[in-house]
Amino acid sequence: MLRLVAFQRALWVICWVCIIGFLPLVTTNGLAMAVGEAPTAVSVFISDEAGGNNTTSRALVDTLDDSWESAAQGIGAASFELGAVFDPVAPVILQTANGFTIEVSLRNMDGNDPLVGTASGTQGDVSNSSTLQDNAPKPQSMVADAFYAESAGSSSNRNALLFTFSQPIRTFGAWFGDVETRTDGEGVPAILRLLASDGTQIGSDVEITPGLVNNVAIDQQSCGASEADDPTPGSETFIGCGNRTTRWIGFVADGTNPVKQMILIVGDDDTTVVNADGNGEHLSFIGAKVGLSPTAVSLTHLAALPTTPTPWLLLVVLLGLLGLTARLVRRGV
Incomplete structure (x- = not known):
């Protein structure tokens, strides 16, 4: 009788553990295994714009990554590694002590590869x-x-910068200069695109909307206004729509959607019939940055881990409890 009571008690314990363990996997649609089925969850950070070569504007640029840093800290980044540009011919722009690297490649968006284009013959x-x-x-x-200045790209296709991470990561960003863009039906919007380790796109293209300039709203119809008289790319003096401004662009990904590559495709703020397709535009960047965990030298150590209990974990618990039950029955407790 004592053995039967012990067995019944152990069985009740097992049942309750299984119920509690599976509760996080229950959704409003019923029971759903969480492994490999989490929705895309990558937050893109595109700051407002700062323009003007003066101390006030430069100080504003320093603050444009604040919301990105806060989000990175929210997933475990305790500090940040800042990359430096020395020689784009050797494309590594950031390397940590454990060998993690970020490489940059100037791309011609010529349609040969619809996602990342073709490497430019001149970087x-x-x-x-x-500035x-x-x-x-x-x-x-x-x-x-020093900074990366892209002035050698194609004049017949849009130019882009492709950042490739040696391992998929969860946070990355940089300050980008002169990323022209229009989203009002004129010019061309700049595009941000993220790719997974298998080469597939994460989510959809993100059109980069013109932001506040020095904390002041601008009218997109004012962008590239001087182009009506002089259609030469780069001749306009208006500060806005990316023209002559700097903004922070980056991402923070959840644990199930680390990013292997990020590509930024330049747009155009021009308003003329010709030279308004982005093909004659270029871009630049400085301060490529990733987050670091408290005990690691790169954010790759904040790797993608299951954020909910898995069937394998529950199986291990179940087997352990069955072993405990057998011991209790043998002892006759």
């Missing part, structure tokens, strides 16, 4: 100018640092 340059491309301001904290 970008290192510049030590006091990013077309007088876009640097962050004050990096005003003396």
